[in-house]
C-alpha cells in the first residue's frame with residue numbers, strides 16, 4: 377500500500393511538535409506533503425519558526441513549511457503562553473532554524489495541493505485553530521470534495537473546556553472557522569479533550585523516550601518535561617496530555633482509538649459557551665452525524681507506537 381498523503385496544519389506547541397515528529401518518523405505510512413502554520417498557541421512568526429526547528433531536530437529539512445493565517449477569521453488572536461511558554465516550544469534549548477520558509481501562503485498551498493492531487497487522496501491533519509482550512513474552503517469551495525479526510529485535534533464534550541469552562545482552545549480561538557469546517561460536509565475525525573486527556577506523558581513514558589538517547593529523544597523529553605507543568609498543576613494529572621499526536625497516531629493505528637459518529641455543532645455567539653463543540657453523543661436530535669468523535673484510546677499502545685517511531689529518527 378502506498379503512503380497516505382497528508383498536510384499538517386499546526387501551531388507548535390510542544391504537542392504539535394511531537395505530532396510532527398511522529399509523522400516524520402513514519403514515511404512508510406505517511407507522505408508529508410507540507411506543513412502549514414497558523415497562529416494559535418503563540419503568534420504566527422513563532423509557530424512558523426517552531427515548525428522548522430522541529431523538522432531540523434528530526435533531520436528532515438526537505439518538507440516545505442509555509443506560514444499561513446496570522447489571526448482568526450473574525451476575531452483577535454488569543455494565545456496560550458501560559459501552557460506552552462513564551463516561545464511555544466519551551467523546554468529544550470532552541471535555535472534559529474536554517475531552513476527557510478517556503479514561498480507563498482499556507483492557505484494557497486492547501487488549495488493548490490488539493491487541486492493538483494487526485495480527489496480523495498490528501499488528508500488534512502489539523503493541530504491548531506481551523507483558520508487556514510476554513511480560509512481555504514472559503515476561497516476555493518471546489519476543494520472541499522477533494523479532501524480525503526480531516527483529522528483534527530479540538531473540542532471537548534464530557535471533559536468540558538480547557539480555555540473556558542465550556543470550550544477547548546483550538547475551537548475557542550476561531551469558532552467561525554470551526555463552524556465552516558464542521559458544516560463543510562468533509563469527512564471529519566476529531567480528537568477532543570475527552571480522548572487526549574487519557575493520553576498522558578507520565579514520568580515513566582517520558583523517561584522511555586529520553587532513554588532513546590538520541591537528539592530527537594532528548595528534544596522530545598525536554599519539551600514534555602516543560603509541557604507537563606500546566607496540566608499536573610491544573611488537573612492533578614500524572615503528565616501532560618499529548619493532544620495533537622493523537623491525530624497522527626489515528627492515521628497510523630486507528631485500532632488504538634474508539635468513538636462514535638455524531639453530530640457536532642459549534643457555538644459561535646454565546647458569551648458563556650463560545651467555541652463549545654455541542655456533540656449529540658446520545659442522538660437526541662435529528663441532526664445528521666458530521667464527525668467521528670473519538671472518546672477513548674489505548675494510552676499504553678499509543679506510547680509504545682510513539683517511542684518506537686521516535687527511535688527511527
Ligand SMILES: [Ca+2]
Pocket residue numbers: 386387388389391392417503504620
Ligand atoms: Ca496545536
